[in-house]
Amino acid sequence: MRLDRREFLKLLSLLPAYSILRPAINQKPTQISSNPYAQNVLIILFDALTACNISFQGYPRETMPKLSRLLDRTVVYHQHYASGNYTIPGTASLLTGSLPWTHRAIKMNDYIVPEVELFNIFHLFDDYYRIAYTHNPLADHFLGQFNEDITLHQPLESLFLNTTWWINRFFKNDYDTASLSWDRTSNTNLDGLVYSLIFSDYMKKFLQKPPPDIAELFPRGFPTMRYENTFLLEHAINWIQNSIRDFIQPYIGYFHLFPPHDPYNTRREFVDTFLNDGWEPPNKDFHHLSPKRRVTREEQLSYRRDYDEFILYVDAEFDRLFAFLEQEGILENTWVVVTSDHGEIFERGLIKHGTIHLYQPLVKIPLIIFEPGRESRQDIYSPTSCVDVLPTLLHLTDHPIPGGLEGDILPPYRNTEIDPNRGVYALRAKLIRDSWGPLTSGTIMMVKDRMKAIRYFGYRDAYDFELYMESDPYYEIYNLEDDPEEMNNLTHQNTPEIKALMDELEEKYYEVGGAYR
Amino acid sequence: MNWETFNQRFQKGHLLKLFLVCAFPFHLWTILLVLNDVEWIAQRTDLSDVIGVGAYALLYALIESFVFFLCIVALGLIIPWRWNGDKVFAQLGYNSLWIPLWPGLNQLYRYKDFASPDFLVEWLFSTGHPLRYGAVVLGLLITIIIGSAGVPNFLIGFKYPVEKNTRNFLERIAFLSSLYIALDIISVIIVLIRNIN
Numbered sequence A: 001m002r003l004d005r006r007e008f009l010k011l012l013s014l015l016p017a018y019s020i021l022r023p024a025i026n027q028k029p030t031q032i033s034s035n036p037y038a039q040n041v042l043i044i045l046f047d048a049l050t051a052c053n054i055s056f057q058g059y060p061r062e063t064m065p066k067l068s069r070l071l072d073r074t075v076v077y078h079q080h081y082a083s084g085n086y087t088i089p090g091t092a093s094l095l096t097g098s099l100p101w102t103h104r105a106i107k108m109n110d111y112i113v114p115e116v117e118l119f120n121i122f123h124l125f126d127d128y129y130r131i132a133y134t135h136n137p138l139a140d141h142f143l144g145q146f147n148e149d150i151t152l153h154q155p156l157e158s159l160f161l162n163t164t165w166w167i168n169r170f171f172k173n174d175y176d177t178a179s180l181s182w183d184r185t186s187n188t189n190l191d192g193l194v195y196s197l198i199f200s201d202y203m204k205k206f207l208q209k210p211p212p213d214i215a216e217l218f219p220r221g222f223p224t225m226r227y228e229n230t231f232l233l234e235h236a237i238n239w240i241q242n243s244i245r246d247f248i249q250p251y252i253g254y255f256h257l258f259p260p261h262d263p264y265n266t267r268r269e270f271v272d273t274f275l276n277d278g279w280e281p282p283n284k285d286f287h288h289l290s291p292k293r294r295v296t297r298e299e300q301l302s303y304r305r306d307y308d309e310f311i312l313y314v315d316a317e318f319d320r321l322f323a324f325l326e327q328e329g330i331l332e333n334t335w336v337v338v339t340s341d342h343g344e345i346f347e348r349g350l351i352k353h354g355t356i357h358l359y360q361p362l363v364k365i366p367l368i369i370f371e372p373g374r375e376s377r378q379d380i381y382s383p384t385s386c387v388d389v390l391p392t393l394l395h396l397t398d399h400p401i402p403g404g405l406e407g408d409i410l411p412p413y414r415n416t417e418i419d420p421n422r423g424v425y426a427l428r429a430k431l432i433r434d435s436w437g438p439l440t441s442g443t444i445m446m447v448k449d450r451m452k453a454i455r456y457f458g459y460r461d462a463y464d465f466e467l468y469m470e471s472d473p474y475y476e477i478y479n480l481e482d483d484p485e486e487m488n489n490l491t492h493q494n495t496p497e498i499k500a501l502m503d504e505l506e507e508k509y510y511e512v513g514g515a516y517r
Numbered sequence B: 001m002n003w004e005t006f007n008q009r010f011q012k013g014h015l016l017k018l019f020l021v022c023a024f025p026f027h028l029w030t031i032l033l034v035l036n037d038v039e040w041i042a043q044r045t046d047l048s049d050v051i052g053v054g055a056y057a058l059l060y061a062l063i064e065s066f067v068f069f070l071c072i073v074a075l076g077l078i079i080p081w082r083w084n085g086d087k088v089f090a091q092l093g094y095n096s097l098w099i100p101l102w103p104g105l106n107q108l109y110r111y112k113d114f115a116s117p118d119f120l121v122e123w124l125f126s127t128g129h130p131l132r133y134g135a136v137v138l139g140l141l142i143t144i145i146i147g148s149a150g151v152p153n154f155l156i157g158f159k160y161p162v163e164k165n166t167r168n169f170l171e172r173i174a175f176l177s178s179l180y181i182a183l184d185i186i187s188v189i190i191v192l193i194r195n196i197n
Helices: A004-011 A012-026 A065-070 A087-096 A137-147 A165-170 A173-185 A199-207 A235-244 A299-327 A384-397 A498-511 B003-009 B012-045 B047-076 B084-112 B118-126 B134-157 B159-196
Strands: A039-048 A073-076 A129-134 A160-162 A229-231 A251-257 A336-341 A345-347 A351-353 A366-372 A378-380 A424-428 A442-448 A452-459 A472-477
Touching: A039 A299, A065 A299, A087 A137, A087 A384, A087 A424, A129 A137, A129 A235, A129 A384, A129 B084, A137 A173, A160 A229, A160 A378, A160 B118, A173 A498, A173 B012, A173 B159, A235 A299, A299 A336, A299 A345, A299 A351, A299 A384, A336 A384, A351 A366, A442 A498, A442 B134, A452 A498, B012 B047, B012 B084, B012 B159, B047 B084, B047 B159, B084 B134
Parallel strands: A039 A251, A039 A336, A073 A378, A129 A251
Antiparallel strands: A073 A366, A336 A366, A345 A351, A424 A442, A442 A452, A452 A472
């Protein structure tokens, strides 16, 4: 068949229709539960939201005033931990209820191993209508892996203002590296010098030209994913509000929203809220395992303030979503879980979360559960893990809990007290050569009751980038009750309690640090 | 204009060499910056990521070189029609080397505090001339245009030894650049491997 110009143009006109219909095309048939009493689940995840910078978790700045007012009908967890310090391990653990050495999504671009993939939240809720969206390509990577189990997987780029969608489209399996290279090719905000000599800078400026009315709202620049994919949290919240009426009940929705992940470009009304508020965090020394590019105290304070002001934006938009859910009566039969995938740090010469450390700001994340019909607030202070969320939700919605999950049902929804001897773990092992191989270098953390142990291992052999290890492995022990800022390393005290803690983490490392299979 | 006149202006061998000359500054710049980034990218993830970033960067450089090559070919359509063959190659080849040089210096100047020589600025201001502020900018522009564009183009156009030597120099650049193109091919293979399911 010969296609002439007129016919080609006619076909071209179908492209916009396809982009609108694509989400519907992506929908898969599902056997929805006929149980009229089945309750819905909404998981709202804000990326890189550390509990250490949240006002109702003890932070001096009022960063989440609106959410604070909603807590009198919730369960609030005060010692909740991510399983890693960045998106890949944290999200994989939340979605599968398994720890990083089990799911093996440890390095950038890692997939979850096939055995664990079967325990993904969407698969286990297979009698529900399952919806998922994320701004973050690293999380979308997993949603792609679970695609067969998701009824509606909203495309990542569909809620971006203007995008480098082509990277996600053409280099989907290698998004991180491709977009990093593109950043270095075109983004002068990173280092100043870019790989491109002439054209990319102009193209980027053209692509990122914002509508003036919206641009005024964000004087520091738009919220972006990797500096190129501009988005507004408002659009994601609007999309959830507009779509939720069409979800077939019962449903489970996973919405992994990028703010307050950097860059911290908050909305106009929150800019400079904390400027000159007189508060300063404790000054902590540079860590000897920090990278050589250490951030000064002034820069740390400046980044921290921008981050705190960005959390205000998250707070305002969540409040808008919550008001909608309440007004529509959705909260009457829906569990709403608010959490994060990892934290963010602004101390010890470190900023953001690209670090080998597992200090509290990097791993302590919020967990708030809005329970249908609850009238009072309950605070939980025992240590809990992101791997506990999946078994808890299965329990609350009358689903069987498969034996392979590593988390426990969270208090207060369990019949018995949580085991006080249970350890809560996190791992950072981005430098290992093979994620299915032995854990030859990394950082492993265990929180048990009020004590926290951190084990750094193998960095001397992995790379010599100014990483000086006093010993290998190198330990840090903190008493989180007496020393919540982790300033006093107790390893040199040599008490039986400290020694037992180190031995236990050492044993755990040898138990889990081998190769997969 | 038709293909016949186009072919008179650009011989096939010259077009390929011209493309290689166009690719040279873009690849050289990219490779230098990628090498400068090796440490922090490896620290961020691992060495395979460095290779990946380098492969994508060379791919982008190849595309940018091609777009630039098209612009240079378009530029070739406005130079005097009595010049053909070798002279066109020498002229366009030279221009395709100096044009990317200035954006590179501009990046260094804007982002790396690569300041103008103090003595030059001081001398310009010491003249006390009422146009001295404008004179700095004007003087720089004139220097750039005359120094890097006008004089060499004139010499290539009208002095055969200059044209011949320029052509010889461009031939060597094209040969060196062909090594970069070989790296581009390897980069394409790396990118394909990284994106295979």
